[in-house]
Amino acid sequence: MEQLMIEVKNMCKNFGPTKALHNVDVKFYRGQIRGLVGENGSGKSTITSIIAGMQKATSGEIFYKGEPWNPGSMVEAQKAGISMVLQEANTISNCTIAENIFAGRFDEFSKFGFVNMKKVNEEAQRILDSFNISHIKALDNINQYGFEERKLVEIVRCVSEDTDVFVVDETTTALSLEGRQLLYKLIHRLKDQGKSVIFISHDMDEILEQCTHLTVLRDGEIIGHLDRNEMDMPNAEQVIRYMMVGREIGDSYYREDYDSSHSEKVALELKNVSLGAIKDFSLTLHEGEIIGFGGLSGCGMHEIGRIAFGLEKPEQGTVERNGQKITGCHEAIRSGIGYISKNRDMEALILEGSIQDNITLPSKTELSKATFISPLKEKKMADKEIEAFRIKCGDGKQWVNTLSGGNKQKVSFAKWTAKGSDVIIMDCPTRGVDIGVKQFMYELINEMKKQGKAIILISEEMSELIGMADKIIVMKDFLITKEFMRNKDLSETDMIEYMI
Numbered sequence: 001m002e003q004l005m006i007e008v009k010n011m012c013k014n015f016g017p018t019k020a021l022h023n024v025d026v027k028f029y030r031g032q033i034r035g036l037v038g039e040n041g042s043g044k045s046t047i048t049s050i051i052a053g054m055q056k057a058t059s060g061e062i063f064y065k066g067e068p069w070n071p072g073s074m075v076e077a078q079k080a081g082i083s084m085v086l087q088e089a090n091t092i093s094n095c096t097i098a099e100n101i102f103a104g105r106f107d108e109f110s111k112f113g114f115v116n117m118k119k120v121n122e123e124a125q126r127i128l129d130s131f132n133i134s135h136i137k138a139l140d141n142i143n144q145y146g147f148e149e150r151k152l153v154e155i156v157r158c159v160s161e162d163t164d165v166f167v168v169d170e171t172t173t174a175l176s177l178e179g180r181q182l183l184y185k186l187i188h189r190l191k192d193q194g195k196s197v198i199f200i201s202h203d204m205d206e207i208l209e210q211c212t213h214l215t216v217l218r219d220g221e222i223i224g225h226l227d228r229n230e231m232d233m234p235n236a237e238q239v240i241r242y243m244m245v246g247r248e249i250g251d252s253y254y255r256e257d258y259d260s261s262h263s264e265k266v267a268l269e270l271k272n273v274s275l276g277a278i279k280d281f282s283l284t285l286h287e288g289e290i291i292g293f294g295g296l297s298g299c300g301m302h303e304i305g306r307i308a309f310g311l312e313k314p315e316q317g318t319v320e321r322n323g324q325k326i327t328g329c330h331e332a333i334r335s336g337i338g339y340i341s342k343n344r345d346m347e348a349l350i351l352e353g354s355i356q357d358n359i360t361l362p363s364k365t366e367l368s369k370a371t372f373i374s375p376l377k378e379k380k381m382a383d384k385e386i387e388a389f390r391i392k393c394g395d396g397k398q399w400v401n402t403l404s405g406g407n408k409q410k411v412s413f414a415k416w417t418a419k420g421s422d423v424i425i426m427d428c429p430t431r432g433v434d435i436g437v438k439q440f441m442y443e444l445i446n447e448m449k450k451q452g453k454a455i456i457l458i459s460e461e462m463s464e465l466i467g468m469a470d471k472i473i474v475m476k477d478f479l480i481t482k483e484f485m486r487n488k489d490l491s492e493t494d495m496i497e498y499m500i
């Protein structure tokens with residue numbers, strides 16, 4: 001007999017005129033991993049964030065273990081056994097790893113008002129070790145760690161023996177292969193212990209492999225629920241996609257050609273660059289070329305992207321475009337280089353700014369005449385991108401921090417298409433976007449190649465690299481371990497061998 005953990009009844013959530021949820025009914029049982037799928041902005045994070053105490057519903061009810069549930073904060077929810085890993089980085093900067101893990105829970109370690117920090121640190125390291133991530137040290141400042149490690153710290157923070165409901169909101173795209181495996185093991189262990197997992201993802205393969213049940217949303221409404229048998233049907237993927245978007249979506253995502261030719265003209269060069277663990281690294285990117293980078297966590301590929309955009313200054317060597325040295329990102333942008341950061345909220349967007357301001361920001365020079373920026377031109381530029389990327393919003397004046405995760409990602413991409421940058425460094429560009437938009441982004445990347453634009457595609461998704469790149473550079477421990485040319489027989493297994 002299945003035991004009900006959480007029941008959401010007739011829930012509505014409005015943000016001004018936006019109806020984010022409309023009469024939603026959904027049940028989460030013990031011993032289930034229930035996937036929540038739907039297009040960007042369909043309401044997945046809104047449901048889970050209300051359950052996890054981040055915000056209140058406009059109307060409707062929630063029952064948790066049979067009792068009415070209306071948490072006032074995430075801490076309250078976590079103390080009651082419900083925790084959620086968010087899409088974006090959610091760690092506290094300038095604090096130690098241990099302080100991040102036990103934020104809001106110091107009372108568990110205090111006596112007569114004094115917190116026993118030794119115990120906090122020891123317990124944090126014990127937990128990190130139990131998750132097999134001993135390379136992350138409890139005493140280290142979190143600022144020393146990259147996006148993925150921070151996500152792992154968040155996962156550790158969320159899960160304890162008292163966790164009954166674990167919500168994973170589009171987290172896997174931020175993780176490398178190892179991080180994903182760790183998360184998959186964890187959710188299955190929780191399921192086997194009779195806990196309830198809510199798993200949000202746009203990766204259909206992952207959803208079908210990892211989830212035991214599925215709920216499909218469209219425009220804030222529940223379209224249907226599937227059990228494992230239905231998910232195992234041969235046409236399940238097409239059926240789910242149809243439920244999500246309400247129309248047929250083709251199967252083809254990636255480039256269909258295997259022609260890796262490009263211009264001989266060099267678009268960007270890294271010459272004998274060294275920075276930290278990266279030593280004497282060189283790269284030549286040509287016009288009309290897509291170079292992909294793949295590897296496990298800490299392999300150095302994200303750092304290469306940052307150096308190429310002038311965000312990190314190499315200790316030795318140079319980054320050059322058209323014979324000019326690139327020594328900073330302003331210079332990079334001026335010379336036609338764009339960069340989509342993996343760390344969306346911190347580096348790619350001004351959250352407390354409008355969609356229009358974010359999209360047009362790198363293009364201010366193009367939009368201005370004698371120091372005057374034409375508001376009409378700005379609006380036109382932003383509206384064009386909003387339409388092309390199908391950014392779900394009222395209009396361009398809406399603030400970016402009110403957008404769903406996938407829609408934020410579209411803004412982060414659209415900045416550079418609006419500017420028409422000739423070289424774009426893309427670090428996980430399709431992170432959190434739904435399948436329809438993914439298709440559009442891949443078409444766009446292909447179109448850019450044909451126009452002679454040069455692209456560096458850094459990705460945690462091997463299928464994306466195999467599907468799109470002319471050449472794939474595999475990295476491990478900050479070194480190149482293998483280069484693959486575009487080839488229809490190339491498989492993920494071929495690549496993994498050089499990553500591990």
Ligand SMILES: Nc1ncnc2c1ncn2[C@@H]1O[C@H](COP(=O)(O)OP(=O)(O)OP(=O)(O)O)[C@@H](O)[C@H]1O
Binds near residue numbers: 040041043045046406
């Ligand atoms: N604070 C807010 N103010 C205004 N609108 C909001 C706010 N938060 C969410 N919304 C809107 O609610 C709708 C649902 O957003 P939600 O984040 O739940 O979507 P999602 O299904 O999780 O999307 P994604 O896959 O892109 O993460 C979107 O249209 C979004 O713009």
